[in-house]
Amino acid sequence: MLSFILRRLGVMVLTMLCLSFVVFFFVNLEPNLRKLAIFQTEMRASSQDLENWLQRNGYRDNFLARYGRWIGVLPKQPVVDPATGAFTPRFRFCDEPAEARFSGVLQGDFGCSTAYRAPVSQRLPEALAATGILMFWVMIVMVPASLLVGVLAGMREGSRLDRSLSFGSIASTATPEYVSGVVFTAIFASWLGWLNGSAATAMTQGVSFYNFTLPVMTMAIYGIGYIARMTRASMAEVMTAQYIRTARLKGLSFGTVVVRHALRNALIAPFTVIMLQFPWLLTGVVVTESIFNYKGFGYLLVQAASNNDIDLVLACGLVAVVLVLATQLISDIGYALLNPRIRVS
Numbered sequence: 001m002l003s004f005i006l007r008r009l010g011v012m013v014l015t016m017l018c019l020s021f022v023v024f025f026f027v028n029l030e031p032n033l034r035k036l037a038i039f040q041t042e043m044r045a046s047s048q049d050l051e052n053w054l055q056r057n058g059y060r061d062n063f064l065a066r067y068g069r070w071i072g073v074l075p076k077q078p079v080v081d082p083a084t085g086a087f088t089p090r091f092r093f094c095d096e097p098a099e100a101r102f103s104g105v106l107q108g109d110f111g112c113s114t115a116y117r118a119p120v121s122q123r124l125p126e127a128l129a130a131t132g133i134l135m136f137w138v139m140i141v142m143v144p145a146s147l148l149v150g151v152l153a154g155m156r157e158g159s160r161l162d163r164s165l166s167f168g169s170i171a172s173t174a175t176p177e178y179v180s181g182v183v184f185t186a187i188f189a190s191w192l193g194w195l196n197g198s199a200a201t202a203m204t205q206g207v208s209f210y211n212f213t214l215p216v217m218t219m220a221i222y223g224i225g226y227i228a229r230m231t232r233a234s235m236a237e238v239m240t241a242q243y244i245r246t247a248r249l250k251g252l253s254f255g256t257v258v259v260r261h262a263l264r265n266a267l268i269a270p271f272t273v274i275m276l277q278f279p280w281l282l283t284g285v286v287v288t289e290s291i292f293n294y295k296g297f298g299y300l301l302v303q304a305a306s307n308n309d310i311d312l313v314l315a316c317g318l319v320a321v322v323l324v325l326a327t328q329l330i331s332d333i334g335y336a337l338l339n340p341r342i343r344v345s
Contacts, residue, residue, distance in 0.1 A: 005333070012325045016318075023317040024067050027310050033059050035308040040114060070111065070314065072104025094119050105318065111311025115303060120315045123300065128319065131289070131296035134219075135281050137212050142220040142227065143274055147267070149224065150231020154266065155258060157236040166232065172225030177284055181218040181291040188214065215292050219284050223277050230273045235266040275331035279324040 036059075037050040045053065054060050058069075058077060068074035094112035103109040110120035153165040238244065239262055247257045285298035293299070297316065304312035 005329070008329050008332070012329065015325060016321055019321045020071070020314075020318055021067060023321075024070060024314060025063075027313050027317075028059075028063070028066070032308055032310065036114065036310055039308055068104075070104050072102055072106035072109070074104075075102050076104070110315040110318075113304070113309050113312045115307035115309040115312065120311050123312070124315055124319070127295065127297045127300040130294070131285050131298065134212060134215060134285065134289075134294070134296060135278070137216045138219045138223070138281060139277075141216055142223045142277070145220070146224040146227035147231055147270065149228040150270065151235050151258075151263065151266070153228070153232040154235025154239065157239065162232070165228070169225040169228040169232070172221045173229065174225075175221065177218050177222060177287040178291065180221050181214070181288060184214050184217050185291075215288050215294060218288050218291070219281065222284070223280070227270055227273055227277070231266065231270045234269045235262065238262045238266040241265075271334055272331045275327050275334065278327040279320070282320055282323060 033054055034050060037053045038045070041049060041053055051060075058066065061077075065074060069076045094117075108121065110124065112118075113120050113123055116123050149165050149169060153162045153169075156162050241262075244257060244262055247261050248254075252260075282297070285296055286301055287298070288294070289296045289298035290302050297319070300312070301316045303309070304316060
């Protein structure tokens with residue numbers, strides 16, 4: 001198991017490098033660099049002024065050199081002031097150094113946010129913490145509800161209860177976040193007036209479940225249906241196994257057979273699906289946080305993309321890659337631990 005984990009960690013590092021290189025390439029395409037220069041010069045500069053700004057701030061340097069500086073394997077070069085010839089920081093509002101030094105991702109420096117005029121390492125943890133709390137409550141609601149629905153449907157395959165729960169699961173899975181978010185807002189907040197709090201006030205008045213009701217419902221409704229369908233299929237397959245029939249012939253009650261013999265084997269496949277919900281939640285929060293104006297990771301990513309904040313977009317992309325790879329590793333390890341028939345070679 002240890003050698004398997006070490007090999008997977010090595011593959012994760014290589015995958016992160018490849019994906020970060022791809023993201024860095026697309027983010028630094030010419031249209032994006034031009035938009036950044038226009039944004040920084042407040043849209044009053046000529047084409048030559050924009051080009052001079054890009055050259056002065058190192059965006060016209062060799063692409064591999066810029067990637068190496070962002071990663072932290074090459075030293076960042078200071079900007080030369082054309083008026084005095086002295087070295088100056090690239091962005092003064094981020095307190096960047098005026099001398100060459102190694103300062104990149106490997107050193108914990110994710111760059112400077114030009115939209116928020118602050119270091120990325122200052123803005124990103126706040127957004128991740130807010131989204132982490134939101135995702136925690138989503139998982140608390142989504143996982144038990146989906147497992148309960150899936151187990152109940154799989155226990156009685158073909159029954160009226162199974163058909164009803166399956167229909168509800170399919171309907172919830174077919175409803176995207178931007179539809180359910182608008183529907184829940186119209187029903188609970190506008191028509192019924194039950195929810196006076198909103199996600200937008202959570203960061204100013206304190207994070208609480210009351211503030212999270214609509215965002216949690218919006219994100220959980222889709223995942224509940226998907227996990228429930230996977231659990232139902234796995235449970236129905238296990239209930240037809242020979243060892244289940246043997247347990248029933250021994251005189252064990254139906255509840256005992258389900259809890260002691262069927263449930264653990266039926267949860268192996270749903271466990272993998274549940275772990276893979278974390279990457280999906282990252283994409284789901286982009287839509288949900290934008291709808292409810294919640295200042296989390298998804299909202300930050302949308303703002304960074306809208307304002308062409310290159311360093312912030314790169315940092316958000318790197319975080320997403322790390323989360324996806326980490327959850328896949330945990331999923332593989334958990335699958336091997338839950339299923340004793342799996343052998344890691």
